[in-house]
Amino acid sequence: MDRKKIITENLNQDGVDRRGFLECMAWAGTGAYFVLSGGVLKSFALSGGMPREQMPKGELAFVQISDSHIGFNKEANPDVVGTLRQAIAKVNALPTRPAFALHTGDLSQLSKPDQFDTLEQALKELRTEKIFYVPGEHDVLDDDGKAYRERFAKDSIGDGWYSFDSGGAHFIGLVNVMNLKAGGLGSLGSEQLAWLEKDVQHLKSSTPIVVFAHIPLWSVYPDWGWGTSDSEQALGFLKRFGSVTVLNGHIHQTMKKVEGNVTFHTAMSTAFPQPAPGMGPSPGPMKVPAEKLRSMLGITDVNFIPGRHTLGIIDSSLEDGSM
Amino acid sequence: MKVVLCSFLLEILLVAVVGQVARGQGMAGSSMHLASPGGAQSKTNSQPSRITIKDFSFGPTSTTVPTGTKVTWVNKDEEPHKVVSVDEIFKSTALDTDGEFSFVFSKPGTYKYFCSVHPRMVGTVVVEDSKPNGSMK
Numbered sequence: 001m002d003r004k005k006i007i008t009e010n011l012n013q014d015g016v017d018r019r020g021f022l023e024c025m026a027w028a029g030t031g032a033y034f035v036l037s038g039g040v041l042k043s044f045a046l047s048g049g050m051p052r053e054q055m056p057k058g059e060l061a062f063v064q065i066s067d068s069h070i071g072f073n074k075e076a077n078p079d080v081v082g083t084l085r086q087a088i089a090k091v092n093a094l095p096t097r098p099a100f101a102l103h104t105g106d107l108s109q110l111s112k113p114d115q116f117d118t119l120e121q122a123l124k125e126l127r128t129e130k131i132f133y134v135p136g137e138h139d140v141l142d143d144d145g146k147a148y149r150e151r152f153a154k155d156s157i158g159d160g161w162y163s164f165d166s167g168g169a170h171f172i173g174l175v176n177v178m179n180l181k182a183g184g185l186g187s188l189g190s191e192q193l194a195w196l197e198k199d200v201q202h203l204k205s206s207t208p209i210v211v212f213a214h215i216p217l218w219s220v221y222p223d224w225g226w227g228t229s230d231s232e233q234a235l236g237f238l239k240r241f242g243s244v245t246v247l248n249g250h251i252h253q254t255m256k257k258v259e260g261n262v263t264f265h266t267a268m269s270t271a272f273p274q275p276a277p278g279m280g281p282s283p284g285p286m287k288v289p290a291e292k293l294r295s296m297l298g299i300t301d302v303n304f305i306p307g308r309h310t311l312g313i314i315d316s317s318l319e320d321g322s323m
Numbered sequence: 324m325k326v327v328l329c330s331f332l333l334e335i336l337l338v339a340v341v342g343q344v345a346r347g348q349g350m351a352g353s354s355m356h357l358a359s360p361g362g363a364q365s366k367t368n369s370q371p372s373r374i375t376i377k378d379f380s381f382g383p384t385s386t387t388v389p390t391g392t393k394v395t396w397v398n399k400d401e402e403p404h405k406v407v408s409v410d411e412i413f414k415s416t417a418l419d420t421d422g423e424f425s426f427v428f429s430k431p432g433t434y435k436y437f438c439s440v441h442p443r444m445v446g447t448v449v450v451e452d453s454k455p456n457g458s459m460k
Contacts, residue, residue: 074420142417
């Protein structure tokens with residue numbers, strides 16, 4: 001039997017260069033369609049001519065939404081509930097009804113009960129069976145995530161991590177926004193890492209793995225805290241798997257990277273965009289003209305074709321598509 | 324891409340002004356209490372000191388004050404921040420835009436702190452020994 005390709009080198013050397021960033025940014029706001037096949041990622045802009053109906057469908061379809069920041073009301077987007085509703089409508093109009101949704105954190109702006117309420121109410125409109133959450137730093141501000149877990153991660157372990165199986169793939173929700181250390185980045189912590197190692201121990205290497213967490217599990221831009229200090233250890237436990245997909249939020253823009261059998265991907269926010277790495281004084285909300293905002297917010301939908309290690313990731317902004 | 328970032332002051336979060344008598348004295352996270360302005364812990368007439376949180380950084384990053392100074396942090400970002408002592412001597416709740424947090428430094432020393440929401444944000448308050456009348460022993 002052929003051995004699956006594994007990551008052999010350079011897992012830590014994942015600094016992204018300026019050129020890479022610019023390439024990635026060319027996709028922002030346009031919507032992009034990704035297909036991973038045998039470790040090679042191909043991407044097409046949604047405006048590039050391929051009709052949505054011709055995009056491959058898998059045996060499992062799910063969506064990712066992220067960074068809803070309910071409660072934010074500043075100029076960058078005074079109506080974050082409205083844009084979340086648009087994102088929900090976008091999902092509901094997909095040709096394939098998603099099996100479930102992943103929300104990759106920052107549900108709220110300030111971890112307030114009424115903000116969690118509003119989010120929960122809005123997401124009731126989402127046509128899917130279940131929503132899986134991981135917290136963002138905005139959801140665990142003053143109570144170490146207690147209120148978040150009670151509402152959104154009841155059956156989780158520790159600070160809110162868990163795993164589940166669907167469509168032959170193994171999904172792992174991780175928490176990297178708690179117990180952060182001065183001067184550091186996102187952090188998983190030793191307890192969660194020990195759990196993760198055990199969680200994947202008995203899986204076959206051919207099992208597709210999907211990891212989702214708020215802060216990127218790769219070094220997008222450490223100067224802005226866009227990375228996770230101990231993500232290398234987590235990815236180390238996943239090295240033997242033939243297909244690993246890492247879905248993150250936090251940076252409010254789409255970025256992708258492929259390293260060996262690991263595909264990293266970040267989603268757009270449903271609330272407001274943030275600047276490209278280093279393209280501004282800080283990673284705060286970015287103000288864009290009102291008519292441009294919807295093109296910089298969006299959703300991600302993912303189609304799995306089990307057994308072929310083929311994964312289709314489609315980012316679409318609230319603006320594009322013919323729905 | 325043209326990036327324009329600026330700050331708008333639309334929301335005010337009132338935050339309890341917190342005083343703490345001495346370093347290492349009964350500070351276990353939640354045991355904060357309201358300071359009485361000009362209260363017993365103010366041993367000097369030192370001017371209050373302000374630190375502005377803007378663009379995900381503390382300004383000034385390092386500040387030196389005499390013993391007894393009340394230091395106030397004010398958040399001028401649209402992003403919530405926290406002010407947390409590395410040694411857990413003081414800790415604010417989340418400060419929304421225009422939110423403030425104060426702490427009275429009654430013992431000399433070097434106090435490192437950071438934003439526990441965005442841990443790349445770090446700062447230092449250096450508290451120097453000072454006598455009310457300027458006399459030295």
